[in-house]
Amino acid sequence: MKADAAAADGSHDDFHAARLGDDAGDRPRKDVPHPKDAAEPDDVIHQPEDVDPDSSEELPGKAQRVDAEGGEKPMDAEPAQNKRAALVYNPTKVEPEELRGRVAELSKDAGWAEPLFYETTVDDLGDDATRAALDEKVDAVLVAGGDGTVRAVAEALTSTGVPLTILPSGTGNLLARNLYLPLDDTDTMIRATFEGDVHSIDTGLARIRRADGEIEEHGFSVMAGMGLDAAMIQNTRDDLKKQVGWVAYVDGAARSLVNAKPFRVMYQLNGHRLHSAKVQSVLFANCGALQGGVALIPDASIADGRLDVAVLQPTGVLGWLGVWRSIVWDNSVLRKFRAGRRVLERRKDSSVRYLRGTGIELATSPAQPIELDGDEFGEATRIYTSIIAGGLIVALPKGHDTSSI
Structure with missing residues (x-):
């Protein structure tokens, strides 16, 4: 993938071409910069905080x-x-x-x-x-x-x-x-x-560029994100998480929304044109389901060789209600029924935009928080995420139904 080379040496190489889903909307503006220019390091070096190790501070040391x-x-x-x-x-x-x-x-x-x-x-x-x-x-x-x-x-x-x-x-x-x-x-x-x-x-692959130009590469199994979702994870209290599990993220979300501000991103799906948008969060999903049966991306498959992207761009309180309706009600309830799917076909809602492809590059400035599979990974000015098709072999119980995977 040429995105890493571009991140490393500043070149403006084109992305690999790929067959992608519909990307209508957010027509590119002529005055918007290339992602490389939008992601130029600022004067502040944003070093990543220690990644929540999903472990205990009482257990230091290597493997x-x-x-x-x-x-x-x-x-x-x-x-x-x-x-x-x-x-x-x-x-x-x-x-x-x-x-x-x-x-x-x-x-x-x-x-x-x-x-x-x-x-x-x-x-x-x-x-x-x-x-x-x-x-x-x-x-x-x-x-x-x-x-x-x-x-x-x-x-x-x-x-x-x-x-x-x-x-x-x-x-x-x-x-x-x-x-x-x-x-x-x-x-x-x-x-x-x-x-x-x-x-x-x-499996997913995230290539991250920090504000100082440092490049890191990490895998993810479920989803990666930039923006509010990562801030929510950063603001989730560890003690509450241990007590009530994933419900603790509601507390983190409430505290993150107080100071949540949209930020401009430049993004480009492999083989498609450059776009600009103001967003609250961008999620890069290998899987579609969240806790509690919530379908973030109902058509996502963990074995289709495609990356599903959800761009959250609500405007005001009504916009956030649109995000909630789209994810919690439309995706998780209405889409299960034929009549509900007909309703959704007629509805136009720009609060959440869905994209699909083999990879996407996104750039912003100043740096924004990043998360991978629920762990905070500091801040970045640029992220390229892609899918390694069939990259992981998993063991399943004998006769396990794989038709919905």
């Missing part, structure tokens, strides 16, 4: 391996004759001893070697631990933790061909929900590693 009883083990494991799995888990989101015991027991029942166990820490959200497991030539990786842990492990497994088993834990479990996995049956998901089906799904 660490433990045995079935929790004792420390060297990172280099003894070779195994049979197939072997690795479990990467967040010890603050699970019962470690119980989980390790079940994975070890079911591995043995399946004729696999004793699994490798890796705990996440503040300095390793799970990606380094997963790479350590891959160095040991494991045949499968299980992950247990919140959305941040799943994101990090999935990023390390993308394009490796090693299957990922998701053991739902923590607050959101959005990837598990979009795969329609059982959220309260750990044994079924562990067994899926050894005797279940496998299915290829897409």
Whole structure:
């Protein structure tokens, strides 16, 4: 993708052409600058804050391996004759001893070697631990933790061909929900590693440019965002999140809306023309469903090779009501019925605009907050998001229905 080269050396290369969805509206203005010019660093260096590690401050350090009883083990494991799995888990989101015991027991029942166990820490959200497991030539990786842990492990497994088993834990479990996995049956998901089906799904890739010109690249499984949604996550209290789960984001949203101001962005879908818009938030989705059964993007698929984009551009209080109606009522209720879909076909509402393609580049100045799968990732003046089609293999229970994925 040429967007990274443009971000690195300032060139104005064209994007790859791609077959994209309808992008009518927001006609480009002749006086708007190119994204490169719109994203020129300002005088303030916006360094990213520490990413919420989806872990505990009491667990610092890099990737660490433990045995079935929790004792420390060297990172280099003894070779195994049979197939072997690795479990990467967040010890603050699970019962470690119980989980390790079940994975070890079911591995043995399946004729696999004793699994490798890796705990996440503040300095390793799970990606380094997963790479350590891959160095040991494991045949499968299980992950247990919140959305941040799943994101990090999935990023390390993308394009490796090693299957990922998701053991739902923590607050959101959005990837598990979009795969329609059982959220309260750990044994079924562990067994899926050894005797279940496998299915290829897409993964997202975000290339971020900071205000000082530094470029970072991160994966995401569910969605990325710039603007109000990221500010909402930054303003969500950790203590409240632990007490009431995802409902805590309502508190974060309320506190973010007080000072929410629209900002101008330049954006361009692969193969399409440049646009300018004032927005409150832009969401880049690999999956379409949120917590509570809310369909952010009802037609999104995790296995279609496409990136779905929601541009939130409400004007005033009525505009925010339009956003709520579009996401909570139209997408989650009306679209389920034929009569409701007819109503939506006749309605014109610009508060939320939907786009679809293989990738999109967006630039703004000054820098705006960024989030990936519910974790804050500091601020950026430019972001390019794309889809790696079929980049991740996931383990599913035997006979799991994949028609809605």
